Amino acid sequence: MPDERSELDGTPVGRRVVLGLLGLGALGVVTGAAVQDGLSRLLAPVQLRDPTGLSSLVPLGNTFRYYSVTGPVEAQDATTYRLTVSGDVARPASWTLADLQALPQVAITRDFHCVTGWHVSDVPWTGVRLADLLDRAAPTAEAAAVRFRSFDGTYTENMTLDQARADDVIVALTMYGRPVTHDHGGPVRIYAASMYGYKSTKWLSEIEVVPRNVPGYWEVRGYPLDGYIGE
Amino acid sequence: MHRSVGLLMGSCLVTAAILYNGTFMLLVGHRHAVELVHVWSGLALPVPMLLGAASAAYRSDVRRLNRVTPADWRWLRSRTRRDGRIRVGKFNAGQKVNAWLVAGSTGVLLGTGAIMFWTGLVRLSWRSGATFVHDWVALGLGLLVLGHLAFALRDPEARLGMRSGRVSERWARREHAAWLDEVQPPATDV
Numbered sequence: 001m002p003d004e005r006s007e008l009d010g011t012p013v014g015r016r017v018v019l020g021l022l023g024l025g026a027l028g029v030v031t032g033a034a035v036q037d038g039l040s041r042l043l044a045p046v047q048l049r050d051p052t053g054l055s056s057l058v059p060l061g062n063t064f065r066y067y068s069v070t071g072p073v074e075a076q077d078a079t080t081y082r083l084t085v086s087g088d089v090a091r092p093a094s095w096t097l098a099d100l101q102a103l104p105q106v107a108i109t110r111d112f113h114c115v116t117g118w119h120v121s122d123v124p125w126t127g128v129r130l131a132d133l134l135d136r137a138a139p140t141a142e143a144a145a146v147r148f149r150s151f152d153g154t155y156t157e158n159m160t161l162d163q164a165r166a167d168d169v170i171v172a173l174t175m176y177g178r179p180v181t182h183d184h185g186g187p188v189r190i191y192a193a194s195m196y197g198y199k200s201t202k203w204l205s206e207i208e209v210v211p212r213n214v215p216g217y218w219e220v221r222g223y224p225l226d227g228y229i230g231e
Numbered sequence: 232m233h234r235s236v237g238l239l240m241g242s243c244l245v246t247a248a249i250l251y252n253g254t255f256m257l258l259v260g261h262r263h264a265v266e267l268v269h270v271w272s273g274l275a276l277p278v279p280m281l282l283g284a285a286s287a288a289y290r291s292d293v294r295r296l297n298r299v300t301p302a303d304w305r306w307l308r309s310r311t312r313r314d315g316r317i318r319v320g321k322f323n324a325g326q327k328v329n330a331w332l333v334a335g336s337t338g339v340l341l342g343t344g345a346i347m348f349w350t351g352l353v354r355l356s357w358r359s360g361a362t363f364v365h366d367w368v369a370l371g372l373g374l375l376v377l378g379h380l381a382f383a384l385r386d387p388e389a390r391l392g393m394r395s396g397r398v399s400e401r402w403a404r405r406e407h408a409a410w411l412d413e414v415q416p417p418a419t420d421v
Binding site: 006007012014 | 251253256257258259260261291294295296297298299320327330335336338342346348350353354355356357359360361364366367368410413
């Protein structure tokens with residue numbers, strides 16, 4: 001067939017498509033955050049009212065993602081939950097949910113950032129300032145850091161005492177005006193507004209005051225020790 | 232080679248579904264382990280393809296996939312493309328398009344995945360962009376792979392050809408006539 005070119009001699013469209021896709025990918029990396037933010041503003045009213053949850057199947061807009069480092073975590077409620085404050089303190093304590101709710105509450109509304117890149121804008125939290133709990137426990141002279149433990153049995157996090165005393169670190173009890181749900185790490189979790197989400201320990205069981213800032217679960221696996229957003 | 236890529240792709244896609252979907256994530260948990268399987272599958276994915284470059288037959292096939300003839304454009308536009316009137320080479324135009332999209336998507340996923348995994352590489356807003364791109368391209372690739380598997384399920388001889396390296400002349404005449412004539416030139420009248 002004289003008018004039929006061999007397949008081997010055609011125009012190299014494939015190469016162009018692949019390079020084009022790579023270029024689009026790079027463009028997406030640089031502009032994606034802005035696009036996502038715009039989409040989020042458009043879609044937020046829809047997603048909040050979506051009863052089917054289908055709108056969360058597709059990666060449109062900024063929504064929460066759920067991470068767990070262990071298998072299923074047993075839920076705790078107001079009757080079973082206890083928060084232990086221990087370690088290098090003069091007054092160790094065990095707080096029930098009602099105890100925590102009775103303390104002075106603060107409200108923080110900030111963007112929640114995961115270290116991998118996803119984020120949720122303007123999340124309203126309320127809870128007890130961690131500094132408040134620490135003051136009541138009275139750390140001794142040896143104390144330099146805190147270690148958070150989770151009732152999932154595995155997760156741990158760390159902060160220096162100074163970091164823990166920041167104004168925007170709370171022991172969170174509500175999120176979006178309602179008690180923190182189990183899936184979001186409730187009934188009680190840490191929320192550290194200026195740090196990546198991995199610092200905000202879910203299913204909080206213990207705050208141990210310690211002499212050294214020992215790396216927690218994710219720090220051991222390579223995440224930054226201090227975890228400040230943007231660093 | 233196709234088998235190893237297929238297995239790695241499967242591993243990537245399954246772990247991706249677990250990592251991405253909240254219901255699966257809460258059911259399965261163990262995020263770090265799932266993440267590592269996903270990342271190592273993804274990093275390993277291009278390896279068989281690069282190793283294949285050592286084979287001349289593989290390089291020739293890649294060249295065929297890369298190149299487009301006027302017959303390919305006709306095939307893509309035609310509504311009756313599978314009746315054999317347009318003579319198809321070793322790869323039909325749809326297979327070529329699939330190959331380009333898979334290759335491009337895999338490259339983009341590799342790059343954006345690296346940005347998400349090694350969190351110190353770029354600034355935060357670019358990591359967010361990478362997450363966005365990775366999510367969408369992964370979805371697209373997942374759909375492409377499902378389509379690919381659907382076509383494969385419908386053609387047992389094609390599957391046999393991929394496993395054994397040989398296809399029958401009858402199948403080749405029906406599906407890839409131009410290629411058959413190329414490798415087995417028809418006898419000319421003496």
